[in-house]
Amino acid sequence: MKIESLRTHLLFWLLAPLAGVVLVNVFSSYLAASNTADMVTDRTLLASATTIAEEISVIDGVIDVQIPPAAIEMFNTGHGDLVFYSVRTRNGQLLAGYPDVPAPNPHEPGAHPVFYEGAYRQRPLHLVALTHPIIGAPEESPVTVLIGQTLNSHDELIIDLLRGSIEQQVILLAVAAALVLIGFSRGLAPLMRLRDAVLDDKRDALAPLPTTSVQTELRPLVEALNEYKRRVRAQMDAQRRFIANAAHQIKTPLTLLMTQAAFAERAKAAGERKEALSALQNSARQFAHMVNQLLTLSRAEPGARRPRHERVDLAETARLVLEEFSGVALSREIDLGFEQAEEKTIIVGDETMLREMIVNLVDNALRYTPVGGSVLVSIGRQAEMCVLTVADNGPGIPPDETPRVFERFYRVLANGGEGSGLGLAIVREVVAAAEGQVTLRPPPTGHGLIVEVRIPGPVEENSGG
The missing domain is CATH 3.30.565.10 (Histidine kinase-like ATPase, C-terminal domain)
Structure with a gap:
């Protein structure tokens, strides 16, 4: 990509790394949003499983499982999630819920809940398995409560958190771009003044530019311009002197040629005419030699010919x-x-x-x-x-x-x-x-x-x- 504008070039190289940082931040925000959504879902599942486990009792030697409505309603977030649960004894007997809710693999009953991913009826789920001891039923105890939720609320929470982060990053990038543009306008002002000084019609085109009023970074450029102008002035002065000297040197032999030609024309004696013509030829040879040397010198000057190797x-x-x-x-x-x-x-x-x-x-x-x-x-x-x-x-x-x-x-x-x-x-x-x-x-x-x-x-x- 070819960038003509210095302002655009600088803006690109400043904002491109910043955009890269924004992308890294967005990815980090996605990971943070996903972890947050996992944590919220895990806590909701654990709260629901605990509520169900606490309502399990033994009546006349039979385990009675009552599913509190609050344990299911806490998943109602308006995103249409489905909730699947099951309560099983230690021997695998289904006490309540759906018969084929996926269990963790492997799962050993323990005091700590187990969070895992699974699928039920072709729907991805986030699940928890919670073991709970039952007093009065030692053969069936402990029971395992499995409860899973579809990922609608989980994914929507990630999107909401990520959307807010992206909006903040975009606003930050836009504000940074605006501040950089303002900074460029002020920072490039000395360069614009230098341009105006170079293009100023009131200045001598080859006069040196002042170096004391420019920034340190621009000083080498101004010094290079001044050096270039100095060489151009020197070359132009040399050319002017060369032209003046050449005109003078050519004028003298031309005058001599004209004088000798006039003398030969006026000469009456054959000897005088022959002598005048001989002198005329000699002056013409000298003049031709001078012209040839002038042409040679013009070709020898720097820049007059393409360099040959x-x-x-x-x-x-x-x-x-x-x-x-x-x-x-x-x-x-x-x-x-x-x-x-x-x-x-x-x-x-x-x-x-x-x-x-x-x-x-x-x-x-x-x-x-x-x-x-x-x-x-x-x-x-x-x-x-x-x-x-x-x-x-x-x-x-x-x-x-x-x-x-x-x-x-x-x-x-x-x-x-x-x-x-x-x-x-x-x-x-x-x-x-x-x-x-x-x-x-x-x-x-x-x-x-x-x-x-x-x-x-x-x-x-x-x-x-």
């Missing part, structure tokens, strides 16, 4: 990327090397974005490495981490600017180059999505930069063999 061979992916950049490295006379450890470097993640991460690391290294320099890509493993290292002997990054190079559109001006300032930002987003770490450090000797990426890789999937 693909098995990725980090070494094989890096090798394919290096093959793509081999032409660029040859054209600039850069030694592009690759080292791979014996252990397998299988990780689980988004293969497309992990490839983009390696592309940007290698592209950055080649862009800032001078002609005749070297770039070395290494893949290895340390415990449960797969380690990707890209080392170059370019100008490196000044220590005071290292914390900022992961910012979008940030470029180290002293290094020159034609980068867009988005490469390391893309790397950071991809590594964060893979629950890894990226660090920058200078080489032990000389100049340059070492970028180290550490991404978790399960040992059982990376064992050699």
Whole structure:
């Protein structure tokens, strides 16, 4: 059963156990009513049997049995009960009453009455057997008085007692439900006020909600909402900065393209026109590179793509990327090397974005490495981490600017180059999505930069063999 309302949900879980208790009480009341009805019936039967036994006498050596009307009339309760009785001697001689009234089995005459259940003429009975000594008739003494009553009064008494108990229990349950509803209305009032605060049009939609005016139980919820709003605000601020920076960064190359196109249009000499068109093509390539990186960064942002859990061979992916950049490295006379450890470097993640991460690391290294320099890509493993290292002997990054190079559109001006300032930002987003770490450090000797990426890789999937 699906319960949408919190009020209904709480009411159900409060009243359901209470209803169970009521059912247990009703059953207990039934047992008590049945015991009470048994006791009343037993006392009435015993009183009637005693009355009959006390009227038995011996006249001229013969036992005389007189059945007092009061002994029978005491069973007249208006429920149509039938009464059957018999009086027998010790030898089984019937002195009065019905001849086949059932006797207790087994029954030995004694001083105490015996109560039992039986049936007579296809009617269930509640009976008593009472032995009574007779003075003056030693051979027949004692006599046994058997008297039984049908169960109409007995059952009606149980119903009357049980009906009263059930009515009390139902009234108690209804009163409890009403009090619980009233309590819920007052108890849920802070939650309703919190709802109104969230929906208040006059408030800033992302402004934090106050936590001091809410109950302790609601405080974690409010704190979670505030944390969520804080992350949304941070993301929106980042998007606004990204859009503003992107607009600025795109505007500059577009202006340059328009200027170069206008210059090529005005150029009269073939050499000048060719030079202008070459510059125009170069600017267009840079602009296309920036747009591609912007698209890559948008895909790398949290929530931009559905999470993927693909098995990725980090070494094989890096090798394919290096093959793509081999032409660029040859054209600039850069030694592009690759080292791979014996252990397998299988990780689980988004293969497309992990490839983009390696592309940007290698592209950055080649862009800032001078002609005749070297770039070395290494893949290895340390415990449960797969380690990707890209080392170059370019100008490196000044220590005071290292914390900022992961910012979008940030470029180290002293290094020159034609980068867009988005490469390391893309790397950071991809590594964060893979629950890894990226660090920058200078080489032990000389100049340059070492970028180290550490991404978790399960040992059982990376064992050699």
